Amino acid sequence: MNNNNKHTVAALAIAMVTLSPSVFSSALPSDLTWISNLDEPLFASPEAKRGGTYRTYMRSFPQTLRSVGPDANSGLRHYFMDEVPKLAHSHPITGKWIPQLALAWAFGDDHKTVYFKLDPNATWSDGERVTADDYLFMLKYYRSKDIIDPWYNDFFTNHIDTIEKIDDHTIVIRAKVAKSHDELMYMINLPSNGLQPRPEHFFKVGKDENNDGIDDNFVRKYNFKAEPTTGPYYLDKVKKGKSITFKHVGKDWWGYSNKYYQHRYNVDKIRIRVIRDMDIANKHFEKGDLDSFMLVLPDLWHEKSNTEPYQNGYIHKVWGYNQVVQGAGGLWMNTATPLLGDINVRRGITYATDFDGLIKNVLRGDYLRKPHGFGTGYGDYGLSxxxxxxxxxxxxxxxxxxxxxxxxxxDGIRLNGKGERLTFSVTYSSPARTPRVAYLKEQAKQAGLELTLNLVDGSSAFKYILEKKHELAYLTMSGGKIPAYWEYLHSSNAKPQTNNHTNYRSAEMDEKIAAYLAEFDTKKKQAISHDIQKMSADAFLVVPGYMAPFTREAYWRWMKFPTPAMTKETHYLFSNSLYLTLGTYWIDLDVKKETKSAMKKGKTFEPVVVVDDTYKP
Incomplete structure (x- = not known):
């Protein structure tokens, strides 16, 4: 990857912050080239205003406030892990790495080693300083069996070799396998697990028979304890089953010394209420009790967003396109069930599932079909x-x-010689998807296939799928810049509490994944990725569904965002039940006061629909 802003250590110190003499530790190689990428374009607006409480909702209360361990891969994990600062982050427009918890980084000659200068301004939300020791503890934390999370145990044992402390604000991270510079940075800064520090001062060890520095009763002890964060918002109030409120650390949050964090995360609080029914949530929104509402569903955008508050200009609409990676999605088939272990059954289900008709007839043609294989948007790692x-x-x-x-x-449903019916249940999480699954059910009858609907509420659905209780799972997973195959396709994950939702086992696939993980040469790695994509398609594990390369949202006119609204990586403009987002929006309290007054007086404004097609495919 080309970096357009390389500095010596001394120049970086002048450009960014006055660093202590320990920066020049003799333990560092003298020929390192430090990279900071300080000249990338800004994407937040200097017009942003601070203040106000942003109000949104979630359909179900999270099963845990942990970001690792059982049931943690759902709920509010994006708030706790995915969207809090890593060492560096991919710029949402240019894709270059920009500073977060690290001021700068440099690569060793072995293609395994990356040196990081930590921002000495960085603090935890409880006021404690972030130091190199928090990264050393992080490695113990993720490797501990007490967190009961095999994915993290594997990643931090088999992919990360060591983390070493040079001084309080300088660390060295060594990978087990040589990788390109960009792949090293991506592995270290993965959104879902990036090497973010863990606050050792918070995790006071109790019973520790394993002597690994982690409480043996970790899962239960920290199930509903909110740990300190390095991000702009910490968990302030929890009303179990009712609401969760995040509060801003304050105007002195350490991140604002970083140019890329300025004018972001502008609201004082984010309050997430539990409203289990989307139609009821929509009514709360149109009454002004919520500040924004998702309109991705076609009927919401095309039909149900033309009510009086929209016509009077109190509520606006935005349709913004993005170019985010689309992970695998559609119908995931649990091959551990007897019938779905037969590839001919899986092939039959694939050809009996009418996603194209669903897009045309139910989704108004707004969405696009996913390709066969395992996700899209991976560039040269994907197959076109x-x-x-x-x-x-x-x-x-x-x-x-x-x-x-x-x-x-x-009844038209096919039977085998044992009298077994060709019938499978489809597990899904939202009532809004019922018409979609019902359409697939009716069309499947043409092939003698019966699909039954198994609606499991909210986060409970993902738990149900993680425990491998499903037959077919109507599910879409997120994806990263570089495809991740081990967690979805390796035999070692064909067990509960993993992302191998198909329970797929294949020695040949395991060998390919091992080769993919071990390969340093980018072109060769991409070729192996093509093989894996083709093998997964040929195994008929996931019936490819649809994707929406855009966000559609409604918002009260006091909610503001930059112009242009979108970046390539803007999943959503406003925070919601899952995402903190880039945080470039703000509340104009003067406009809110004006709007409330106008509503009382019967004054109206012009309706507004914003379309940002800068990144339309």
């Missing part, structure tokens, strides 16, 4: 020719017959 299998009932029937389902029951 993996066309999603079309809806072809006759083809599906031929595969079902190969699997032994040669008979047809009185």
């Amino acid at each position: 020719n993996l066309t999603p299998p079309p809806f072809a009932p006759q083809k599906a029937i031929r595969y079902f017959e190969k699997a032994g389902f040669t008979q047809i029951g009185a």
Whole structure:
């Protein structure tokens, strides 16, 4: 990766912050080239104003406030982990690495080692300083069996070799396997697990028979304890089953010394209420009790957002396109169940599932079909020719017959020689998806396939899927810049509480994944990625669904955002039940007062619909 702003240690100290003499530790190689990328474009608005409480909602209360361990891979983890500062972050427009907790970084000659200068201004939300010791503790924390999280145990044991302390604000991270500079940075700064520090002073060890520095009763002890954060918001109030409130650390938050954090995270509080029904939440929004509302669903955007508050200009709408990576999504087939272990059954289900018709007839043609394989948007790591299998009932029937389902029951559903019906339940998490699953159910009947609807509420659905209780899971996973295959496709994860939602086991795939993880040469690694994509497609593990390369949101006119609204990486403009977001929005309290007064007096404004198609595919 090309970096357009390289500094010596001395120049960096002058440009960014006055560093202590320990910066020039003799333990550092003398020929390091320090990188900071300080000249990338800003994406927040200097017009942003501080203050106010942003109000949103979630459909179910999280099962835990932990960011690791059982049930942590859902709920509010983005607030606790994914969107808090890492050492560096990919710029949302240019993709270059920009500083967060690290002021600068430098690469060793072995393609395994990265040196980081930590920002000495960085503090935890409880006021304690962030130091190199928090990174040393982090490694013990993630490797501990007491957190009961095999993914993190594996990653920090088998991918990270060591973390070494040079001084209080200088660390060295060494990978187990040589990688390109960009891949090293990506691995170290992954949104879902990046090497963010852990506050050792918070985790006071109790019973510790393993002698690993982590309480043996970690999962229960910290299930609903909010730990300090380096981010702009800390967890302030929890009303179990009702609401969660995050509070801003304050105008002196350490991050504001970083140019890329200025004019972001502007509201004083983020309050997330539990409203289990989306239609009821919409009513609360139109009454002014919530500040924004998602309109990604076609009926919401095209039909239900033309009520009086919209017509009177009190509520505005925005449709903004992005270019975020789209992870695998659609119907995930649990191959551990007897029938779905048969590839001919999986092939039949794939051709009996009419996602194209669903997009056209239910989703108004607004969405795009995902390719076959395992996600899209990976650039040269992806395959462009993996066309999603079309809806072809006759083809599906031929595969079902190969699997032994040669008979047809009185209701039109196919049977095998044992009298077993060709029927599978589809687990999904939102009532808004019921019409979609119902459409797939009706179309599947043409191939003699019965799909039954299994709606499991909110975060409980993901727990249900993690525990591998599903047959078919209607689910979309997020993705990163470089595809991650081990967690989804490796045999070692064909067990509960992992992301191998298909329970897939294949020695050949395991070998490919091992080669992919070990490969240093980018071109060769991309070629292996192509092989894995093709193998996963040929295994018919996930019926490819649809993707929405955009956000559509409604917001009260006092909610403001930059112009242009979108970056390539803008998932959503406003924080919601899952995402803290880039935090470039703000509340104009004067406009809020003006709007409230106008509503009382019957004064109206012009309706507003903002369309930002800068990054339209």
